[in-house]
Amino acid sequence: MKKIILLGYMGCGKSTIAQNLSKITNIPFLDLDKCIEKKANLSINEIFEQFGEIHFRKLEHEIFVELLQSSEKSIIGLGGGTPCYANNHELLKSDDVTSVYLKASIETLYDRLVHNKSKRPLIANMNEEEMKEFIAKHLFDRSYYYNHAQHKVAVDNKTIEETVQDILEILA
Numbered sequence: 001m002k003k004i005i006l007l008g009y010m011g012c013g014k015s016t017i018a019q020n021l022s023k024i025t026n027i028p029f030l031d032l033d034k035c036i037e038k039k040a041n042l043s044i045n046e047i048f049e050q051f052g053e054i055h056f057r058k059l060e061h062e063i064f065v066e067l068l069q070s071s072e073k074s075i076i077g078l079g080g081g082t083p084c085y086a087n088n089h090e091l092l093k094s095d096d097v098t099s100v101y102l103k104a105s106i107e108t109l110y111d112r113l114v115h116n117k118s119k120r121p122l123i124a125n126m127n128e129e130e131m132k133e134f135i136a137k138h139l140f141d142r143s144y145y146y147n148h149a150q151h152k153v154a155v156d157n158k159t160i161e162e163t164v165q166d167i168l169e170i171l172a
């Protein structure tokens with residue numbers, strides 16, 4: 001059964017947009033980060049602290065594959081790094097998948113993340129200057145993987161409703 005996959009950098013709005021899209025379409029929403037937390041019975045921060053990022057990436061891949069194999073129609077919000085590890089980007093082109101990259105600029109991401117970084121272990125301990133530089137470099141490295149999505153939606157200066165509308169047009 002068809003999966004709608006939203007991907008993109010931390011803070012681009014995957015969880016927010018997926019929740020809103022789910023309300024309008026009545027298609028259930030699954031947040032991969034939340035599924036990982038539920039399965040591990042730990043927060044993402046705790047998984048990183050106690051087991052390290054490599055362990056997190058293994059769990060992330062396993063649970064992503066499980067979600068794709070389930071027979072239910074769903075909207076899946078990926079983690080910010082999901083497409084960039086374990087060849088997950090190749091799964092974005094599967095026949096029963098519609099994948100959408102929510103593309104945000106460095107400025108948009110910085111503005112959204114600067115006051116909201118504590119639950120995001122990769123940036124939690126950075127100051128504002130470090131964060132800006134990190135996002136710029138990291139986004140550049142990751143764009144290769146994000147660009148494997150079947151569709152792209154630019155999110156800068158758009159309301160949640162406008163971005164949802166753009167996705168509904170892709171799905172129509």
Ligand SMILES: Nc1ncnc2c1ncn2[C@@H]1O[C@H](COP(=O)(O)OP(=O)(O)OP(=O)(O)O)[C@@H](O)[C@H]1O
Nearest residue numbers: 009010011012013014015016079080112158159160
């Ligand atoms: N137009 C908008 N579209 C989406 N999110 C917006 C918008 N304006 C402000 N926001 C805020 O930006 C943040 C986006 O964070 P969200 O958790 O949805 O991103 P994410 O891509 O799921 O991040 P992560 O990869 O860390 O899980 C939220 O706090 C949301 O309220």
Ligand SMILES: O=C(O)C1=C[C@@H](O)[C@@H](O)[C@H](O)C1
Nearest residue numbers: 010033044079080081120121
């Ligand atoms: O960008 C990333 O690598 C991450 C984003 C979050 O969604 C979480 O999956 C985790 O904090 C790692």
Ligand SMILES: [Mg+2]
Nearest residue numbers: 014015033077
């Ligand atoms: Mg999220």
